Amino acid sequence: MxxxxxxRSLAEPAVLAADVKLPDIDYLAIAPMLVLFGAACxxxxxxxxxxxxxxxxxxxxxxxxxxxxxxGLIVTVAxxxxxxxxxxxxxxxxxxxxxxxxxxxxxxxxxxxxIAERSLERGGAFVSRASLTPGSAADRDQAxxxxxTEVYPLVxxxxxxxxxxxxxxxxxxxxxxxxxxxxxxxxLCGLARRRRxxxxxxxxxxxxxxxxxxxxxxxxxxxxxxxxxxxGLGALRKAVQxxxxxxxLLFLGLAMLAVGLLFKxxxxxxxxxxxxxxQGAPTPITALMAACTKVAAFGALLRVFTVAFPVGAVxxxxxxxxxxxxxxxxxxxxxxxxxxxxxxxxxxxxxxAGYVLTGVxxxxxxxxxxxxxxxxxxxxxxxxxxxxxxLVRDADGEATHLSRWAxxxxxxxxxxxxxxxxxxxFAGIPLTSGFTSKFAVFSAALGSGQVxxxxxxxxxxxxxxxxxxxxxxxxxxxxxxxxTPTVSLPGTLTAAALAIGVLATALLGVAPAPVLDLAAxxxxxVS
Amino acid sequence: MxxxxxxxxTLGLLLVVGxxxxxxxxxxxxxxxxxxxxxEKLTSYECGLDPVGGDWAQSQxxxxxxxxxxxxxxxESVFLFPWALVFDRPGFGMVTLAEMAVxxxxxxxxxxxxxxxxxxxxT
Numbered sequence: 001m002x003x004x005x006x007x008r009s010l011a012e013p014a015v016l017a018a019d020v021k022l023p024d025i026d027y028l029a030i031a032p033m034l035v036l037f038g039a040a041c042x043x044x045x046x047x048x049x050x051x052x053x054x055x056x057x058x059x060x061x062x063x064x065x066x067x068x069x070x071x072g073l074i075v076t077v078a079x080x081x082x083x084x085x086x087x088x089x090x091x092x093x094x095x096x097x098x099x100x101x102x103x104x105x106x107x108x109x110x111x112x113x114x115i116a117e118r119s120l121e122r123g124g125a126f127v128s129r130a131s132l133t134p135g136s137a138a139d140r141d142q143a144x145x146x147x148x149t150e151v152y153p154l155v156x157x158x159x160x161x162x163x164x165x166x167x168x169x170x171x172x173x174x175x176x177x178x179x180x181x182x183x184x185x186x187x188l189c190g191l192a193r194r195r196r197x198x199x200x201x202x203x204x205x206x207x208x209x210x211x212x213x214x215x216x217x218x219x220x221x222x223x224x225x226x227x228x229x230x231x232g233l234g235a236l237r238k239a240v241q242x243x244x245x246x247x248x249l250l251f252l253g254l255a256m257l258a259v260g261l262l263f264k265x266x267x268x269x270x271x272x273x274x275x276x277x278x279q280g281a282p283t284p285i286t287a288l289m290a291a292c293t294k295v296a297a298f299g300a301l302l303r304v305f306t307v308a309f310p311v312g313a314v315x316x317x318x319x320x321x322x323x324x325x326x327x328x329x330x331x332x333x334x335x336x337x338x339x340x341x342x343x344x345x346x347x348x349x350x351x352x353a354g355y356v357l358t359g360v361x362x363x364x365x366x367x368x369x370x371x372x373x374x375x376x377x378x379x380x381x382x383x384x385x386x387x388x389x390x391l392v393r394d395a396d397g398e399a400t401h402l403s404r405w406a407x408x409x410x411x412x413x414x415x416x417x418x419x420x421x422x423x424x425x426f427a428g429i430p431l432t433s434g435f436t437s438k439f440a441v442f443s444a445a446l447g448s449g450q451v452x453x454x455x456x457x458x459x460x461x462x463x464x465x466x467x468x469x470x471x472x473x474x475x476x477x478x479x480x481x482x483x484t485p486t487v488s489l490p491g492t493l494t495a496a497a498l499a500i501g502v503l504a505t506a507l508l509g510v511a512p513a514p515v516l517d518l519a520a521x522x523x524x525x526v527s
Numbered sequence: 528m529x530x531x532x533x534x535x536x537t538l539g540l541l542l543v544v545g546x547x548x549x550x551x552x553x554x555x556x557x558x559x560x561x562x563x564x565x566x567e568k569l570t571s572y573e574c575g576l577d578p579v580g581g582d583w584a585q586s587q588x589x590x591x592x593x594x595x596x597x598x599x600x601x602x603e604s605v606f607l608f609p610w611a612l613v614f615d616r617p618g619f620g621m622v623t624l625a626e627m628a629v630x631x632x633x634x635x636x637x638x639x640x641x642x643x644x645x646x647x648x649x650t
Contacts, residue, residue, distance in 0.1 A: 045640070
């Protein structure tokens, strides 16, 4: 019988071919991603063919230019007010997708400013070859060479992948986008100029655990395909609502899919990679991951859970509530015990993932809007905070141990002041974006009756304020030691990134209305 | 059930027969042969030569690049075959041709980069 089928398909390819339809593609709607992917491809060519001395400038202007063009296109598409599912329903360009794509583009520009900084360290924060044995002659040699410009196409690919990730309307597209933005990040983590061993460790850890979570994700997709016979989110929703399939496949598939997504947002218990990777990766890349990856991962999480798995049909809320509570508590409590500023910020980013989950779990328009706003506000704060971390240096590069920050306020009042402001924003003090964003997600959750979540959220915020304020106290009230590191004068690019981050944090705290309105208008998913 | 999994029955049968054949052959071999171990006999067989060094040897990392490029273009051809069946049919036309050109162009970009960075040189 199998032979018959084979013979028939060989004899009549026309029958099969006629079933293939070319999907309609709305090229304007996906133009932002195409621009960025195109720029990344051109960047690969530039890395190979542009003369060495021009490469850095060409690459930086290419990636920043592409991001700005993409941002312009996103605004154009958003103004046209269209919400479409295009490319055979594989990509949905709707309110949340456009808002998140815009966020990725804006935060991406700031992150690229940090990445492109070359005046703090000769040749920039990156080396050319990630895989050389640390401490070997070749590795010591490359520490003196200017860094590779391949960093910029890699960042473009990662950002374009994130844009695809937040608009993917099909589980397979979602998976492809996941890999497109993850693979460059794995590599970028291993390129730190200083502390090569730590950097390589972080890259390998991120890669292995990321590959593991991808496998979970893919297995979940396979099981859900078994359940619904389709991978499109809309088709999945119909199958879930009809409820006549094999529910074992549905629950197992949903769980595994959730593991893959929660790994990327760094929710407890899938968070263990975060501190090590955030610490070992080059600080600008850590900033990129903390800001943009978080936006992308939460965007996909929101879309998958809202569109494909309506709560009326399959109630995943209790599990995610438990995860959100664990995330907030573990992140906050472990942040208290940290002695390294990058690890502290990593645990704080875990706790913040819990707060965004609170907004997601409100399951209302206000909740979605609150989460979107939170992601943008948090992205700016965390970019600026890691920007400050790149400035506090001694002879061995960045001085990330907290004891080295003692007395920094006396030596460099401006940088200490900026960092204090950012810590206030993290802690959620009023007049900073931290307050407005926390207020947005907590009030949305309260409006949906998630009292437990809000109580835990507020309590963990109080706990989390302690490590932030401890850094502030350390900077101002401790005597500067002999070996307190000097604060480097920021280069133009870092200064610009810091200014944007701090301004946005202040603006979103004082006058959040425009962005909140934008988020509130952008809550409708299509499928 | 019957119609869907039935077509796999032949394959399943073949697997069972294959595993059985393998097991019977080796068990018969073990049961019938004389068993007289000797140090010479227990060394690795390497085309009649005396084996040199241990069995835990590093292989040249450079092969990885070639294997990688090979896989890349082997996978590309998987996409090319179904495309070749449909691209001249009504409703496809130049767009389909251009899309495949873009796809191959992106892959060629990688090869171009590898060539320019002298990855393909064997030195």
